[in-house]
Amino acid sequence: xxxxxxxxxxxxxxxxxxxxxxxxQHVWLYSWRITRDKDESEDIAxxxxxxxxxxxxxxxxxxxxxxxxxxxxxxxxxxxxxKLKTQKRYQDHLAHVPTVEEANAxxxxxxxxxLIERLYQEVENLPTQCRETFKLxxxxxxxxxxxxxxxxxxxxxxxxxxxxxxxxxxxxFGKTDLAFIMLLIGLCDN
Numbered sequence: 001x002x003x004x005x006x007x008x009x010x011x012x013x014x015x016x017x018x019x020x021x022x023x024x025q026h027v028w029l030y031s032w033r034i035t036r037d038k039d040e041s042e043d044i045a046x047x048x049x050x051x052x053x054x055x056x057x058x059x060x061x062x063x064x065x066x067x068x069x070x071x072x073x074x075x076x077x078x079x080x081x082x083k084l085k086t087q088k089r090y091q092d093h094l095a096h097v098p099t100v101e102e103a104n105a106x107x108x109x110x111x112x113x114x115l116i117e118r119l120y121q122e123v124e125n126l127p128t129q130c131r132e133t134f135k136l137x138x139x140x141x142x143x144x145x146x147x148x149x150x151x152x153x154x155x156x157x158x159x160x161x162x163x164x165x166x167x168x169x170x171x172x173f174g175k176t177d178l179a180f181i182m183l184l185i186g187l188c189d190n
Contacts, residue, residue, distance in 0.1 A: 003062045016056075020049055023066065027073045034077035044080065048072040119181045122172050126165055133161035 003022075007015040024045055031041035031048075048069050059065040123134055129151075136147045137158065144162075148155045173181065 005059065005062050005065070008056050008065070009059075011056075016053060019052075019065075023069060024049070027069055030070060031073045031077045034074065035080050037080070040080055041077070044073050044076040047076060115177065115181050119169070119173075122169055123165070126168060130161045130165045130168070133158055134165040137162055 003019055004012075004015055008019065027048055028041050028045040031044040032038060035041050035044070051072050052065060052069050055068070056065070059068065123131055123139075126134060133147060133151065136142045136150065137144055142150070144158045145155055148158045151158070
């Protein structure tokens with residue numbers, strides 16, 4: 001089939017349709033051999049013809065025009081593969097990056113752990129009898145009457161030492177943070 005370049009340059013749509021009908025399957029197949037993606041190759045072939053239509057006045061021969069369609073399709077197909085490769089790398093990267101929810105959960109857990117660690121450090125700074133009483137009552141969850149027996153003190157002393165410990169810890173953490181910390185580690189049961 002002989003195409004008329006002058007008619008194409010004048011915008012003859014019937015002549016362009018002849019070009020399209022003559023070459024489309026070949027350009028599509030050429031792209032498909034590179035991409036192995038039927039739909040993408042079809043899009044690439046159509047886009048290649050659209051570019052020819054935009055530049056039709058720049059060609060000096062029908063062969064030059066045909067070559068341009070194939071080169072355009074080849075370049076677009078290769079770009080598609082590069083894009084896929086980049087997307088795969090990005091998806092692989094995202095698979096290893098925590099989601100916002102996971103990052104928030106990690107942040108909350110880290111904050112909780114830091115508060116609990118600080119509580120344990122501050123308990124170690126309490127006076128000896130106060131510290132031992134607090135640990136037995138709150139960390140080991142031993143009933144106060146048993147703590148009194150174990151430490152050989154009255155239950156009133158145990159209660160008093162727990163109150164002193166709480167007062168000192170409230171001074172360090174504030175009421176809100178201390179209540180939060182104790183809820184976190186389940187210390188409010190005792």
